[in-house]
Amino acid sequence: MRKSAWEKTQEELLQERAEILGRAGEALSAALSDLEKIGRSITERFREAGESPGPETLTEINREIRHYNRAREYAQLRYYYLIVTREAMGIRRHKAVEEVYKIPPKKKYL
Numbered sequence: 001m002r003k004s005a006w007e008k009t010q011e012e013l014l015q016e017r018a019e020i021l022g023r024a025g026e027a028l029s030a031a032l033s034d035l036e037k038i039g040r041s042i043t044e045r046f047r048e049a050g051e052s053p054g055p056e057t058l059t060e061i062n063r064e065i066r067h068y069n070r071a072r073e074y075a076q077l078r079y080y081y082l083i084v085t086r087e088a089m090g091i092r093r094h095k096a097v098e099e100v101y102k103i104p105p106k107k108k109y110l
Contacts, residue, residue, distance in 0.1 A: 017089055024082040028101050031075035035104070038068045042107065058110050065107045076103055 003011070042064045049057045079101055083094055 020085060021082075021089070024078070024085045025101075028075065028078040028082050031071065031078045032101065032103070035068065035071045035075050038064065038071055039104070039107075042068060062109050065109055069106050072103065072106060079103060 042061060045057070045061050045064060046053075049061070053061070079097075082097065082101070086094060086097070
């Protein structure tokens, strides 16, 4: 059975909506992945520094923490965009999004 022009249009709109949501989710996933890498780098620097890191090492670690916090803000922005996109599409429940895309807390400077 052939689809009418209206059915084809509806199908294309649904496909476009899915692609938009997919891109928003992928952008957030990438931002969270970058955040995780920076976090691992900070942890590794702590390990390498030992119990009494020097002032230069602390400066480097604080630079990494600043980078982490900026990346976290970017991830939060991507999360916001995903929620707004879902809301614009009429999706009002975001519990699953909250569970899948957890934004970690800010790191404090040393």
